Amino acid sequence: MNPTTLKCTVRYDGTNFSGWQRQDNQRTVQGEIEAALSKIANRAVTIQGAGRTDAGVHALGQVFSCRWRGTPPQRLAHALSRMLKPEIRIESIEQAAPDFNARFDAVDKSYHYTFDFNRFPDPLLARYAWHMPGTPDLDLLKQCLSQVVGTHDFAGFQSAGNQMKNTVRTIFSADFAPGGLMVAPAMEGVYSMKLRGNGFLYRMVRNLAGTLVEIARGRFGADFITESLLRGGPFLGMCAPAHGLVMVNVNYDTEPPPHRHEIPLHDEMFPSNMDLLG
CATH class of the missing domain: 3.30.70.580 (Pseudouridine synthase I, catalytic domain, N-terminal subdomain)
Known part of the structure; x- marks a missing residue:
């Protein structure tokens, strides 16, 4: 056979x-x-x-x-x-198809990061949301996150451990909205950062999540994300813990979104130079 x-x-x-x-x-x-x-x-x-x-x-x-x-x-x-x-x-x-490769044929990927801003942590959310007590300015965080949409050099949001030579990536959509993948729709105080792009650097999503918290706390200003994109590395903020992050979807649509072929279509979410052939 x-x-x-x-x-x-x-x-x-x-x-x-x-x-x-x-x-x-x-x-x-x-x-x-x-x-x-x-x-x-x-x-x-x-x-x-x-x-x-x-x-x-x-x-x-x-x-x-x-x-x-x-x-x-x-x-x-x-x-x-x-x-x-x-x-x-x-x-x-x-x-x-015989030559299909799950990594290199991907058009885009989506990730969600969930925050629990309630005063006390919910034990049923402990595995899936970062508990950070507070009352965030939702409009401010949505405005700040919108700065990542488009094609940018994300070297300023890459963690040490796997320094990619090409750090340009395209983010097709970014949103900060109430709710989370693992929570009931009516649950208050839970928000998610939602990103869709054609590739992500090592810990890039978690670093953006940590940056939003730093902005909410007042440590960074509203233009910090734009400034980091222009400045380049190293990453100067706080990396959010892993448990709030979910890989939601990988898209292999035959109709590519804009900019599909401008940069490499791959992730570096985990620090390794090993490419495993299926």
């Missing part, structure tokens, strides 16, 4: 994982999926994720690709669901 290429969508709670990418002697999402696939196939199977999320980061729509022969996609999805721990769930598996 000739091998085929699979496109797989997965969600996971990243709390107890050392990130997405396989690491020696560490529990990772990629490592657990590869172990399950290898057991089913009775041979070593490697996968290629669309983005390499850091330790503690969650995903609702991570995508990975792999070369596969044997069990049909529908049966494979059920088999994996039975084998994987409850923190990981396979949402869908479908056959893709």
Whole structure:
């Protein structure tokens, strides 16, 4: 039987994982999926994720690709669901074009970061929202966040650990709005930063989230984001904790948004120079 290429969508709670990418002697999402696939196939199977999320980061729509022969996609999805721990769930598996690559074929990705501004933390939100007591100026934060929309050099929002040579990225949309992916719609005091772009530097989303908190606290002015984009690195603010971040969606639309081919279409959410071929 000739091998085929699979496109797989997965969600996971990243709390107890050392990130997405396989690491020696560490529990990772990629490592657990590869172990399950290898057991089913009775041979070593490697996968290629669309983005390499850091330790503690969650995903609702991570995508990975792999070369596969044997069990049909529908049966494979059920088999994996039975084998994987409850923190990981396979949402869908479908056959893709032979040269499909989950990382390099992505048009854009979406991330949400959730804040809990209530006076006391909610225990049911503890894994999914950054508790920062206070009353933010919603209009101010929306105005500040709008400064990232467009094509910019984001070197000023890249953490040390994986310094990319090309730090230009395009953000298609950015919003700061009430609510969160993991909370009831009517819950007060919870807000989310929502970003969609064609690539993100290492900890760029978390650094932007931390910057919004610093602006809300008055440490930085309303023009700090624009000034950082013009100034370049290093990042001068506070990095938000990992648990508030969710990879929401990876888009492979055949109709690319504006600027698709102006910059590399990849993430550096996790510090590594290793490219794993599926």
